[in-house]
Amino acid sequence: MNLLLTKEIKRNKIMKLYKIILLSIVVFLNGCNLTNQSKKNDNFASIKSCYDTYGIDNINAIKNNVYIIIDQTFILDEHLKEHVIEKISPLLVNGNKINIIKFSTFSEGHYTSVVSKDTIETKLTNMQRDDIANNKLKKFDRCMEYKLQAKKKEIPISLMDTLNESNETISHSEIFKTLLEVSNLHSFKKPKGNKIIILVSDMLENSSISSFYTNNSVKMIQYKKEMKVVKKAEYLPDFKDASVYVIGAGLLSMKARNQSSSNIKKLNNLKIFWKHYFKESNADLYGFGMPELLGDVE
Numbered sequence: 001m002n003l004l005l006t007k008e009i010k011r012n013k014i015m016k017l018y019k020i021i022l023l024s025i026v027v028f029l030n031g032c033n034l035t036n037q038s039k040k041n042d043n044f045a046s047i048k049s050c051y052d053t054y055g056i057d058n059i060n061a062i063k064n065n066v067y068i069i070i071d072q073t074f075i076l077d078e079h080l081k082e083h084v085i086e087k088i089s090p091l092l093v094n095g096n097k098i099n100i101i102k103f104s105t106f107s108e109g110h111y112t113s114v115v116s117k118d119t120i121e122t123k124l125t126n127m128q129r130d131d132i133a134n135n136k137l138k139k140f141d142r143c144m145e146y147k148l149q150a151k152k153k154e155i156p157i158s159l160m161d162t163l164n165e166s167n168e169t170i171s172h173s174e175i176f177k178t179l180l181e182v183s184n185l186h187s188f189k190k191p192k193g194n195k196i197i198i199l200v201s202d203m204l205e206n207s208s209i210s211s212f213y214t215n216n217s218v219k220m221i222q223y224k225k226e227m228k229v230v231k232k233a234e235y236l237p238d239f240k241d242a243s244v245y246v247i248g249a250g251l252l253s254m255k256a257r258n259q260s261s262s263n264i265k266k267l268n269n270l271k272i273f274w275k276h277y278f279k280e281s282n283a284d285l286y287g288f289g290m291p292e293l294l295g296d297v298e
Contacts, residue, residue: 045150050121050143054136060122061192063095067182068159070115071201072104072166073173074251080291081163084200084247085156087297091196092152094144095122099187100155102162103178112178116158117187120151163200173206176235183237183281195242197283198297203249203274209233218250218266223273230277239283245297246274247289 051058068088076084091098100115121144129137179199182188188195204212210229212219230236250267271288278285287293 044143044146047143047147050140050147053143054140056124056128056132056136056140058121059128060095060125062097062119062122063193064091064196065097065099065187065191065193066091066196066198067099067101067188068198069178069182069200070100070102070159070162070166071173071175071199071248072102072162073168073206074202074204074248075166075168076163076200076248076251076291080248080251081160083292084163084198085159087245087247087293088159088198089152089156091297092120092148092155094120094148095193096120097191097193098151098155100159100162101178101182102165103175104167104173112174112181115162116155118151118155120148173202173204175201175203175205176207176209176230176233179281180235180237183239189240195240196297197239197242197244199244199246200248201246202251203246203270204252209235212270217252218270220266221269221273223269223276226273227276227280236277237281239278239281242283243298244278244283244285245287245289245293246285247293248291249274249288251291 047053049058050056066088088098098116098118098120101112102115103112123144124132124140132140182197204218206213210226212221250270267290271290274288275285287295287297
């Protein structure tokens, strides 16, 4: 009986030893795989274009040119900041170019500037894939996937940083002039693909041209009168069939929100003005969030 018990104990010890050795091998191999994967990712991180790196002709045009224009004269709460990120996230796909532009007023340190320009390269067509060797194709696909996931992380961070820079102490908001400048960008005038504008702004112009405020609230805007002002100043842009979406319209400053409220009629007049403004600017206003954008950006 003791002999059998001794043999069983030895057998169990040997089995445990085997399990420890096997587990060590698995951990070692996984570590090697992670190290190799990390090295591959490091290589991809230094690549600007997967097409150029693997010697593949990029004949696939950009599908959408997206312009996210941030008005830094008003502050969004955390919920609305996340709302902006949520609305742009579906646009972070292959074939889209994402431009983040910020503005406030035309004074030192606050003028319109391009924060970032990110191109998410278009995928290969099936016909192109058939003409590429499997080994090269696998490397190219891994590169494209890495770059896509990297952009999905980098762009929202850049966008959130820009939103967090907003400052309500800036007294002027040059929306008209900013939109004219954007329309005059070379990349906007002659891009390949559709043009989508996401304008994160209260849409309350406050400049030497015109002011949409009265007594810390939105004034009753007469769109015909304001359109004459814009045209006289030669501030009417040509957006060349762009699709426009607004987030934050009519959202007063934190101080003004505590003192007064904007009635529905004033907000409706604000929307009517911008609808006519974009129509005469050769653009379609598909969404006007007051402040949240209810539909999707398409």
